[in-house]
Amino acid sequence: MNKRTIGAAAFLTVVSMFFIFSMIMIHPFGVPDERAMDQYIIDETVAETGANNGVTAVVFDYRGFDTLGEATVLFTAVAGVILVFRRLKQ
Amino acid sequence: MKEMSTIVKTIANISFPFILIYGLYVIAHGHLTPGGGFQGGAVVASGLVLILVAYNAEWVSQRIKESHLSIFESIGALCFILIAFLGIWFGGAFFTNFLVGTESLFGGIPINGAADINTGGTLPLMNFAVGLKVIAGLFAIVYIMAHFISKKEEKAA
Numbered sequence: 001m002n003k004r005t006i007g008a009a010a011f012l013t014v015v016s017m018f019f020i021f022s023m024i025m026i027h028p029f030g031v032p033d034e035r036a037m038d039q040y041i042i043d044e045t046v047a048e049t050g051a052n053n054g055v056t057a058v059v060f061d062y063r064g065f066d067t068l069g070e071a072t073v074l075f076t077a078v079a080g081v082i083l084v085f086r087r088l089k090q
Numbered sequence: 091m092k093e094m095s096t097i098v099k100t101i102a103n104i105s106f107p108f109i110l111i112y113g114l115y116v117i118a119h120g121h122l123t124p125g126g127g128f129q130g131g132a133v134v135a136s137g138l139v140l141i142l143v144a145y146n147a148e149w150v151s152q153r154i155k156e157s158h159l160s161i162f163e164s165i166g167a168l169c170f171i172l173i174a175f176l177g178i179w180f181g182g183a184f185f186t187n188f189l190v191g192t193e194s195l196f197g198g199i200p201i202n203g204a205a206d207i208n209t210g211g212t213l214p215l216m217n218f219a220v221g222l223k224v225i226a227g228l229f230a231i232v233y234i235m236a237h238f239i240s241k242k243e244e245k246a247a
Contacts, residue, residue: 050190050199050209051121059126060216064174064185070128071220075167078227082160085238 093146102144109137113225120217121210127217131224138229147236156237159230166223173212173219187211 032038041058049057059067093099116123116130142150177186189197190211198209 046200046203048190049187049213050197050211051213052200052203052205052209053121053123053126055124056121056126056210056213056217060213061185061187061211067216067220068171068174071167071170071223074224074227075163078160078163078230081231082156082234085234 093149094144099144102140106137106141109140110134113137117217117221118214119207120221121213122205122207127220128224130217131221132228134221134225135228135232138225139232142229142233142236147233147240150233151237154233156230156234159226159233162226163223163230166219166221166226169219170216170223173215177212187213189215 027033041054041062045051045054045057049061051057051061113130113132113134116125116133117127118130120126120130174185177184177188180186180188188211189195191197191199196208196210196212196214198206200206200209
């Protein structure tokens with residue numbers, strides 16, 4: 001057992017303890033601490049947005065800014081690819 | 091980039107319309123069923139990429155120009171932002187769903203959760219805008235890279 005093996009074992013122990021304790025202490029699935037926002041969206045989506053699909057209502061209506069950023073990322077990626085390969089084409 | 095065998099081309103020809111219809115269905119029903127503009131756009135773009143791979147880039151470039159794809163993508167992005175800004179004009183805030191509850195197209199509200207295509211306010215319009223943008227954007231990336239490879243092979247030959 002050289003120094004390197006002992007160091008690796010200690011590191012592995014610490015990291016695995018971290019993961020094991022975080023798995024034990026994680027809060028149960030499906031029971032969020034703050035459910036006021038979730039309950040509001042579940043109750044009011046159909047009346048406010050007229051959409052049966054709650055996810056689309058959140059993505060395009062309640063969290064529209066997020067989708068705008070997502071669309072901007074795609075637009076920038078396409079613009080970058082076209083810019084680079086148009087230069088190399090000639 | 092050579093074109094592929096007759097088997098691949100035939101199968102691509104047969105399955106392309108079905109992929110197209112399924113993708114457009116996912117976009118159009120974004121406010122009713124799982125999916126939406128991004129997902130349906132990715133489906134349609136993958137169908138177009140299937141045609142691009144089965145035939146070669148030259149064959150596709152004789153029919154679709156890269157500048158047209160850029161224009162379509164820009165139109166999609168501008169429509170999306172325009173609908174968001176119309177929310178300020180009619181509803182008072184950015185991204186307000188100003189069509190819900192009116193008599194216009196997509197203005198209805200589902201009664202007892204029954205699925206109806208004519209609901210959702212601005213959500214279907216935004217789905218169409220994002221769908222157009224994703225179709226043109228994703229296909230433009232693959233298309234211009236394939237075109238670049240075929241030009242490079244031409245030079246090497």
